Amino acid sequence: MRYAVLVTGPAGAGKSTFCNGLMTHLQTSKRTGHLVNLDPAANSDAFEYEPAIDIRDLVSLEDVMSELEYGPNGGLVYCFEYLLENMDWLDEELGGYDDDYLIFDCPGQIELYTHHPFLPTLVRHLQRMGLRVCATYLIESQFMEDKYKFFSGVLSAMSAMVNLEVPWVNIMSKMDLVTSNSDDPASGRNGIRARKDISRYLEPDPLLLVSAPGSREEKTERNSKFHSLNQAIVQLIEDHPLVSFLPLNLTEPDSIEIVLSHIDYTMQYGEDEEPKEPHDLDEGDFADME
Numbered sequence: 245m246r247y248a249v250l251v252t253g254p255a256g257a258g259k260s261t262f263c264n265g266l267m268t269h270l271q272t273s274k275r276t277g278h279l280v281n282l283d284p285a286a287n288s289d290a291f292e293y294e295p296a297i298d299i300r301d302l303v304s305l306e307d308v309m310s311e312l313e314y315g316p317n318g319g320l321v322y323c324f325e326y327l328l329e330n331m332d333w334l335d336e337e338l339g340g341y342d343d344d345y346l347i348f349d350c351p352g353q354i355e356l357y358t359h360h361p362f363l364p365t366l367v368r369h370l371q372r373m374g375l376r377v378c379a380t381y382l383i384e385s386q387f388m389e390d391k392y393k394f395f396s397g398v399l400s401a402m403s404a405m406v407n408l409e410v411p412w413v414n415i416m417s418k419m420d421l422v423t424s425n426s427d428d429p430a431s432g433r434n435g436i437r438a439r440k441d442i443s444r445y446l447e448p449d450p451l452l453l454v455s456a457p458g459s460r461e462e463k464t465e466r467n468s469k470f471h472s473l474n475q476a477i478v479q480l481i482e483d484h485p486l487v488s489f490l491p492l493n494l495t496e497p498d499s500i501e502i503v504l505s506h507i508d509y510t511m512q513y514g515e516d517e518e519p520k521e522p523h524d525l526d527e528g529d530f531a532d533m534e
């Protein structure tokens with residue numbers, strides 16, 4: 245069985261860094277993972293691990309922009325259209341991998357997840373090829389700085405989830421920027437919050453959007469439309485309580501292990517692996533038991 249983990253989310257959310265972290269973690273756990281770069285605009289320096297499959301070998305944004313005179317967004321759309329027209333290239337590239345864990349580093353243009361058909365088409369194709377697919381959606385902890393920014397992140401996660409229709413793990417990245425101490429002098433810029441608040445963001449509490457009496461969101465004549473909009477969003481999130489976030493702190497190996505175990509679980513990783521035959525085992529396999 246082959247497994248594909250799509251790493252999605254807005255630009256700068258930490259997708260490429262998370263992919264590197266996952267690769268390192270898989271290696272230290274004696275598992276094999278392969279990186280697939282789907283970002284035609286990726287900068288080679290961003291990869292600690294050489295991608296095993298790289299969309300830039302098929303088409304690169306730089307070439308599209310210089311040869312066809314597209315801007316960056318039009319160019320990206322062109323690259324994905326080109327990929328979908330040339331799926332046999334991907335089939336051939338994927339052909340060399342069986343029983344493998346493939347980590348797809350995706351581009352950060354949010355419209356790719358919310359309304360373009362490219363990723364759903366790609367996912368269906370991978371599923372037809374027999375891969376088990378799941379997606380992660382990253383938003384960064386700085387989104388917790390501002391509740392409106394945060395809820396726009398929640399809504400984008402929901403809309404991507406509905407669009408892709410695969411098992412899904414939402415991740416709150418860069419948790420190393422959050423401390424539990426609100427007196428921390430570093431707390432200014434990064435909106436570092438007290439822990440008790442964080443749980444209201446990891447399991448989004450839509451009531452964060454409903455105004456406390458006397459606050460600026462409290463319903464007044466002037467803001468009644470804004471108030472109704474917030475109410476509608478609260479209702480939407482309450483009706484679809486599927487969005488919650490796993491905290492990811494790459495400086496803590498346990499944190500990445502927990503995230504990986506959720507990903508494994510959503511894909512039922514290893515469920516249909518054959519048990520190892522005794523002659524496949526060597527002494528090293530028993531080292532942990534002593």
Ligand SMILES: Nc1nc2c(ncn2[C@@H]2O[C@H](COP(=O)(O)OP(=O)(O)O)[C@@H](O)[C@H]2O)c(=O)[nH]1
Pocket residue numbers: 253254255256257258259260261262290352417418419420421493494
């Ligand atoms: N403090 C901190 N910074 C991070 C973390 N992950 C990514 N970054 C930084 O955020 C920026 C964007 O990261 P990148 O992985 O390229 O994001 P992408 O656009 O989603 O692929 C880079 O400057 C990273 O160094 C993290 O876990 N903690």
Ligand SMILES: [Mg+2]
Pocket residue numbers: 259260261283290349350
């Ligand atoms: Mg990236």
